């Protein structure tokens with residue numbers, strides 16, 4: 219089979235590379251010329267574990283190629299994936315201008331039957347707009363070429379994207395015609411070994427499934443953060459409560475870790491977009507509105523603890539930050555809680571020195587020289603008044619606390635992800651603040 223993947227970001231590049239890995243002939247297309255030039259040389263625009271080797275291997279095997287326009291690359295393709303961004307517009311709804319621009323371009327250049335699959339996260343009804351945009355272009359060309367549209371939302375997690383794509387919990391495809399369904403069945407066949415299900419449904423349900431999944435996950439996070447805040451007030455330990463409820467299979471032990479709020483390029487924008495879709499259609503998503511509220515508040519929880527600990531005078535203090543990306547194993551800093559905390563500290567006249575295993579380049583891009591950067595986690599600690607654990611990278615879990623003690627000016631740790639144990643930290647002589655646990659001062 220031969221496919222085109224339009225949009226070569228976190229989703230498009232992983233999608234294209236994984237299809238190439240199973241033997242499909244893939245062209246990844248992006249309008250960003252520099253990105254494409256770099257990819258041709260094996261230089262990746264993003265960090266994703268294992269992806270670089272896979273891109274290089276499949277490029278060498280000539281199953282994976284890169285192009286900056288789809289005009290000819292689309293010829294002979296069975297499927298074209300749309301995997302461009304759908305950022306939030308001013309009113310919170312998903313901005314479809316990139317998706318529809320790609321649809322128009324497909325309509326301008328396709329020369330044979332093709333299935334046009336939206337992989338980007340898009341509101342219910344988008345497939346109809348994609349279909350209309352393509353039809354309009356075909357009409358303008360005065361040609362009648364058959365095609366199908368499909369919705370195939372992506373559930374990969376940054377940091378584990380390859381594993382998620384190659385061994386998916388499920389693949390969801392919304393498609394109306396039998397012909398389109400057969401093409402999608404053939405395309406995904408190599409991924410269905412070991413019982414991974416391919417679930418066919420109508421297009422609106424597929425479009426809604428992605429939002430419902432992300433909204434549910436965001437709800438779990440906000441719920442647990444709410445419980446953590448109450449635990450703190452009532453003198454309970456949320457780590458214990460988490461274990462207590464997580465062992466109930468109806469609840470499960472995933473996604474119930476309290477922290478400093480969800481971030482990233484998906485949860486915030488998808489929750490917003492679903493609230494907007496509902497209100498545009500006369501319905502109010504009351505739970506999700508609270509999920510958002512709790513999350514906004516949670517991004518300040520760590521900062522409030524810092525502010526109170528230092529009696530409100532943060533000017534001239536130095537804060538070491540471990541972790542900048544919105545979660546471990548990615549360099550993605552979009553909507554990262556670290557950005558909110560850093561901004562608040564800088565506003566108070568504090569100094570910030572940060573270290574992240576892979577997101578430093580991206581951080582420099584976003585924050586410039588408003589903060590300092592340590593060359594490793596220990597350098598970030600030199601003369602710091604406190605350490606802020608912001609992203610739970612595995613390498614921060616067991617640092618050499620003797621070295622940590624010696625480097626810091628004051629032994630205070632604000633643990634935004636509860637990766638350390640309060641009692642253990644106290645024994646080591648640290649003043650420890652976690653989320654939803656008793657303060658050890």
Ligand code: NAD
Nearest residue numbers: 225226227228229248249250301302303304316338339372
């Ligand atoms: P991204 O911003 O990393 O990449 C988007 C790419 O599309 C960019 O490289 C951009 O240059 C390119 N592009 C824009 N317009 C184009 C055009 N007309 N032609 C060709 N290329 C074009 O975005 P992403 O994080 O990969 O997300 C893409 C979509 O997938 C979004 O809808 C997102 O919500 C969804 N999604 C993302 C994730 C994730 O973890 N990042 C997971 C599941 C779903």
